Amino acid sequence: MVSGVGVLSGFASEAKAEGDALGINAEAAILVDANTGRILYEKNSDVVLGVASMSKMMTEYLVLEAIEKGKIKWDQKVKINEYVHKLSAAPGLSNIGLTQGEDYTVKELYQGMAIFSSNASSVALAEVVSGTEKNFVELMNKKARELGLEDYKFVNSTGLNNSELLGQIAAGGPNEENVMSAKATAKLAYRLINDYPEVLETASTPKLKFKDGREYPNFNWMLPTLTFAYEGVDGLKTGSTDFAGYCFTSTAKKGDQRFITVVMKADSKISRFSETRKILDYAFSGFSNEVLVKKNNQEKGKKTLPVVKGKEDSVKIRTDKDLSLTIKNGEKDQYKTKLVIDKKKLNDKGELTAPVKKGEKVGYMTVENKNGEEISFLNDKGQKASVDVVAVEGVEKANWFVLSMRGIGGFFSDLFSSAASGIKGLF
Template structure:
């Protein structure tokens, strides 16, 4: 259990972020900006509206494949034999695919590259069949994993993001004309976890062109990558998607000077528009926000620099933070954040005292920060404020006093109480 103390040590300054956000002029139906390190949400538009996600669905397939490789259930060099269905789908007109030959073996890495770089649908299903025996079983894994990752409003009916009607009569779940759906918030959460848990995803998503064994070269649909139409400095992922139902979508990630952002754009009306909106989001992020140190290592909160100690050689102990707290916030607004001290109640007696012995560095509680005013979007699901939290620790050890000292204190306390009572009684006579 913990109890919370708020200290308004920092000055208050009005937030300008919300006013700026109203001027972005996005055409997409939903959008988000997330700090890729902490999971802090910096901007959102219709973030909880359920929309089609099209081939951005493949980010969940990518996550599950990378997890299986990490857990050594499969390997990059493992061979995958192409089934008749996967072969036929790879030749279907108007679908994004690399050519896959029936009965031929392809490595997991080849298929994963086709999926992540060129959004290969047949390659995606080949991986789904490898991991779960069938795409139907794999879709169950997708929905289960989505819950584990903290996604809230979603439904996967296939591994690719295609409309079920395009799967040659082999749709694994849902209705014949159904598609995968999700919110921008959930898509941002998925992107955050993909980057955090398996950063090697960028080794694939950052590739502008795929050279495949069929002898062809396939451009990445993420046109913001180097050498492509909407090239944007620092972009190295993540995934696009488009269907009639979903419109045009883009989950991007960009890194400059050590700062990485995740952007989500959903339900745009054209290929170019989704990237134009992504550029607006990225420009806004770099122009508006900056990582700043809100609290330094060794910080002591005003009015709570120490806690009383009972049964110790000293009657108090100083507490301080074990690390600094850094947060991506609007420029010039460092002074608008207040520290929040949270003490571990289980370490205190009924009088609010710590009991000796106490070891130097022992965790007593933690400190976090929050804005005094202005719009605060919080964090993505499953992150909370862990990214902006520092432990409060004892600055020095406090040894337990020996029995003689404790006895003398007890005697002193007894006579002190006796004297105070007597003094009070005498005072009452006059």
């Protein structure tokens, strides 16, 4: 978690990407495989910047979580208070007009927030989930920690500058905004669409028909029927403030491939979409999902593990499923496998101890790039592209009589070997 906005803005402007092959015209950007979280491209991805309304993805996450846990319901009525009403009428802000004293359902408010980025709707939902926006902001930061985000700070539920909230500041200073890095934003999007895939049903809606009879367009102009249509785009969230510039988190799917992109601090409304298009074109034309290790694969020269105290003295091991990874086209031969056995399963002689269950995990098989290039994931704390390695068959523990005979046999074998060595020494 990071501190205030003022400290960060200078740092962000000085950070530059080295060797940006795509030439992305934005302060920061990232491309992620949505299935595994593998990072395929990044520019200044750890630099902390204003996130604007993209922070509403966290509000969406917490609302969907509250629905899942039964704390609130979609058809639950929410009565609009004076502050939310006044905020909904504030000039220059994205809002759906909400009438003081009138009831709106949680679903109506959620749709207004997710489709038209209604700021007043976000505050109303924050109050429903946590009682006050202040409590909700504490929950946002707590959830960010739980999700493993780094480089973030939430001070409100909307992404607005605190100075625009009519004096109702939930956290932070009077001119603070929510901040995140591109990597943290991508990880939030990754968790949102994987934990709550239903979010895309709303995010992909091109136009909201609200109860007031008006229609409100989706600000994601890359949805297939809108101005900058791109095949497969079905989310996720735009954002803009003077501090944050123009931002966009997208997700798009074609066939079995889904990608997440984040563009931060682009120059204009249009450029955040044109730069996103560059990244998506690069993703769909340059990468494919390949099986690098097949199910039942056995590493050459390491097809078995020794077993002590068992009816058999070894057990075959193999992978329990395919290992697939999104990689650059034509680079499948650039990867090599590596078998890693769980040392906790072995004795000091490198043996498993019976009984061994059929299908018991004894380690994993991973892949590495032959040229030494790191395979990076959003969860950068040791995550690997790997698949479990398991025992092919079970090995029962031998009974006491068999173990005794083995012990006696071993004794006489050692005795014979010692005697033979002694006799040999005489000649």
